[in-house]
Amino acid sequence: MAGVGLSSRLEGGDHVQSVESEKVQGVLSRLVTLEPRDLCNEAIVEKCRATRDLRSCGRIVEHSLNSCNHASLCAECVQRCDVCPICRAPIRSFGTPVRTRLYEDCCRAGMIRSRPGGATDADGHPNADVRRLWSFFDIALEYGLVSVIHHYVSDVCMDDMAVSSNATVSLLLDGTVVKDWCRRTLSHIIWNLHEIYGLGSAQMRYKEAQMGRFSALLLGLSEVLESLEGPYVNESSAPIIELQQLIEATRRVSQHLDVMSWCARHNFLEDLQSSHSSISEWRLAVKNRKLAATDRAWHGNIQGVRTDTDVRTSTLFIEDAMSNAGFGEDDENAFIWETLELQHLRQTTTLSSWRREGVGVMSNLHASGMLYPPESVRAAVDLIFLEASSDLILAKKAIFLYYLFDRHWPGTNNDWKSILDDYVVTFGISRHAMLESFVFFLLDEADDSALEEACCLLPEVVSSTIHPKVPRVLLERKRPFAALDVLRCSDGIGDVRFSGSAKNDEVSQLEDAVTAVRVRLECGLLTDAYLYQRAYISRIKSIEPKQSVLKSTGMNQHGSRDWSYEMESLVEEICWLCAEKCLVAQMIELPWDKDEERVLLNCLMNLATKDPCSSTGSLMVMFYIMRCRNQEAYLVHKELLAIEKTFLEQCKDMERNEIIKNICVQRSLLVVVRVCI
Numbered sequence: 174m175a176g177v178g179l180s181s182r183l184e185g186g187d188h189v190q191s192v193e194s195e196k197v198q199g200v201l202s203r204l205v206t207l208e209p210r211d212l213c214n215e216a217i218v219e220k221c222r223a224t225r226d227l228r229s230c231g232r233i234v235e236h237s238l239n240s241c242n243h244a245s246l247c248a249e250c251v252q253r254c255d256v257c258p259i260c261r262a263p264i265r266s267f268g269t270p271v272r273t274r275l276y277e278d279c280c281r282a283g284m285i286r287s288r289p290g291g292a293t294d295a296d297g298h299p300n301a302d303v304r305r306l307w308s309f310f311d312i313a314l315e316y317g318l319v320s321v322i323h324h325y326v327s328d329v330c331m332d333d334m335a336v337s338s339n340a341t342v343s344l345l346l347d348g349t350v351v352k353d354w355c356r357r358t359l360s361h362i363i364w365n366l367h368e369i370y371g372l373g374s375a376q377m378r379y380k381e382a383q384m385g386r387f388s389a390l391l392l393g394l395s396e397v398l399e400s401l402e403g404p405y406v407n408e409s410s411a412p413i414i415e416l417q418q419l420i421e422a423t424r425r426v427s428q429h430l431d432v433m434s435w436c437a438r439h440n441f442l443e444d445l446q447s448s449h450s451s452i453s454e455w456r457l458a459v460k461n462r463k464l465a466a467t468d469r470a471w472h473g474n475i476q477g478v479r480t481d482t483d484v485r486t487s488t489l490f491i492e493d494a495m496s497n498a499g500f501g502e503d504d505e506n507a508f509i510w511e512t513l514e515l516q517h518l519r520q521t522t523t524l525s526s527w528r529r530e531g532v533g534v535m536s537n538l539h540a541s542g543m544l545y546p547p548e549s550v551r552a553a554v555d556l557i558f559l560e561a562s563s564d565l566i567l568a569k570k571a572i573f574l575y576y577l578f579d580r581h582w583p584g585t586n587n588d589w590k591s592i593l594d595d596y597v598v599t600f601g602i603s604r605h606a607m608l609e610s611f612v613f614f615l616l617d618e619a620d621d622s623a624l625e626e627a628c629c630l631l632p633e634v635v636s637s638t639i640h641p642k643v644p645r646v647l648l649e650r651k652r653p654f655a656a657l658d659v660l661r662c663s664d665g666i667g668d669v670r671f672s673g674s675a676k677n678d679e680v681s682q683l684e685d686a687v688t689a690v691r692v693r694l695e696c697g698l699l700t701d702a703y704l705y706q707r708a709y710i711s712r713i714k715s716i717e718p719k720q721s722v723l724k725s726t727g728m729n730q731h732g733s734r735d736w737s738y739e740m741e742s743l744v745e746e747i748c749w750l751c752a753e754k755c756l757v758a759q760m761i762e763l764p765w766d767k768d769e770e771r772v773l774l775n776c777l778m779n780l781a782t783k784d785p786c787s788s789t790g791s792l793m794v795m796f797y798i799m800r801c802r803n804q805e806a807y808l809v810h811k812e813l814l815a816i817e818k819t820f821l822e823q824c825k826d827m828e829r830n831e832i833i834k835n836i837c838v839q840r841s842l843l844v845v846v847r848v849c850i
């Protein structure tokens with residue numbers, strides 16, 4: 174990029190100090206005080222309009238006249254002319270006749286190295302005026318005077334009154350000129366970073382100062398882009414979309430650069446022994462974690478939760494986090510890879526190259542383990558910070574942290590802990606967020622000592638916003654009391670959350686509620702489970718009218734939430750678990766309401782039909798007797814007798830038949846004594 178200040182700055186840092194002189198200061202103060210519209214005028218190349226030898230002189234004008242501000246005469250012609258050829262004002266009416274134009278000043282201060290020569294420059298932009306304006310922007314960006322560009326955007330580009338009949342002027346007044354500058358500047362920064370990143374980890378650390386400077390340039394650039402987007406933020410015309418993609422690309426390059434700088438400072442953790450001997454061993458470990466998670470997943474007795482319980486595979490926290498952040502989905506900004514050359518920042522081929530080569534659907538990458546773990550620290554940085562939307566930077570930082578924990582836990586010494594602390598401090602991650610990442614990793618890790626450590630850390634992590642999967646995993650890993658602590662501390666987890674932001678919100682709420690019920694029953698807290706179910710359903714009933722706006726997901730035709738389905742799921746869950754834990758006798762004593770009772774008895778009848786050897790049938794009769802509903806008790810008794818009769822006819826197992834006969838006799842006695850008398 175010959176001809177602009179930025180390039181000289183990009184190439185040599187030493188240069189910066191040597192030209193930091195009075196001249197530079199003069200230019201900068203001129204730049205700041207200039208009216209935006211005058212900046213445009215200063216950018217325009219003017220040719221001398223004096224007449225020489227019967228034709229126009231035509232030399233480039235380096236000065237403007239003090240009398241009328243016109244840049245109309247070259248240095249030579251100004252000596253012999255008395256009036257301005259444009260406005261006829263007398264030139265020498267007061268003091269010095271001329272002053273240097275801004276562009277000349279910049280060249281003389283060494284802020285612009287060479288002047289634009291021929292018809293086009295290296296950027297292929299045909300217009301010298303545009304290039305001069307860009308030079309001013311370069312200088313403003315370089316010296317932290319982004320406000321100059323801001324003003325240009327807001328006072329000139331956004332101003333409908335700022336128009337000109339002159340084609341060159343109106344070109345300069347258009348916002349496209351600023352956008353194109355942003356795009357070119359981003360491209361230059363990417364190429365410079367590409368060279369630095371290409372040096373390898375050992376050399377990169379000596380480039381820290383330069384990387385820091387690019388980081389500042391990128392921040393300034395995003396500010397300019399945001400001011401361009403400002404009034405059009407909700408529009409979706411092609412130029413605005415292009416602008417938004419430019420913003421997205423700038424942010425990603427910037428976020429990626431920040432982490433690259435951090436990594437360079439720590440030599441890409443090459444001095445730190447990973448706890449995995451090789452990447453293939455690590456991949457296998459992740460695969461095994463996934464298998465373990467699927468194995469231990471709680472397969473409900475009920476048809477239950479509206480997900481596909483039969484083929485339910487468990488996911489790891491890292492998988493959830495990555496797919497929530499949009500990894501493994503087609504990047505809607507694929508454009509920025511092609512046009513804005515983001516791929517030059519990457520060391521190895523990752524997602525986008527697969528995407529281009531058409532390697533299947535992205536979500537399959539999870540299954541094939543291609544997404545996590547990345548093969549090296551550098552690959553991790555590239556993957557996490559270049560792929561997926563820049564809006565999710567917090568999630569991305571947490572994912573990288575998870576990766577670091579995974580890479581080093583438990584470790585033989587504590588070196589890695591201080592590096593992790595440095596990461597946390599550098600990127601302003603809260604202690605809570607850090608521990609959360611750590612706990613997620615520990616809960617994913619199949620090892621029991623990891624589970625122990627997670628349980629120790631939990632009290633520090635629990636909050637009302639904790640991941641609802643935490644208690645579920647604890648339950649599955651046979652830590653119901655730890656799960657109960659989380660549920661209680663998190664104050665209302667599995668409760669009806671009103672956020673409405675998550676996908677399948679209603680389904681996940683019900684899943685959380687089922688987990689809450691299971692945890693309580695696993696801890697032997699039957700009454701608690703019962704009360705929880707009650708409270709959950711009554712809250713859903715109470716939000717019914719208000720929630721009709723959320724018709725889109727999971728609502729029935731009437732626009733209200735189908736609470737009876739959720740109630741059924743929860744009561745059935747209680748019923749089945751009580752049967753499993755021989756708590757049916759206690760369960761029927763609870764004060765069930767009419768709706769619950771219907772579900773409960775239905776469920777008990779199913780159990781009794783499946784296994785007449787159990788006491789379930791008799792307990793059903795007890796249920797009615799306790800409530801003095803003898804008529805119903807008698808009817809159930811008769812129904813059970815019929816079931817037992819068919820069972821006895823078919824079953825050849827003498828022992829079982831004896832048991833059934835016994836149950837039958839006892840229940841008949843009960844009915845005779847309590848009902849018929």
Ligand SMILES: [Zn+2]
Pocket residue numbers: 221222223230231232246247248249250251
């Ligand atoms: Zn001239």
Ligand SMILES: [Zn+2]
Pocket residue numbers: 238241242243245257258259260261262
């Ligand atoms: Zn004039």
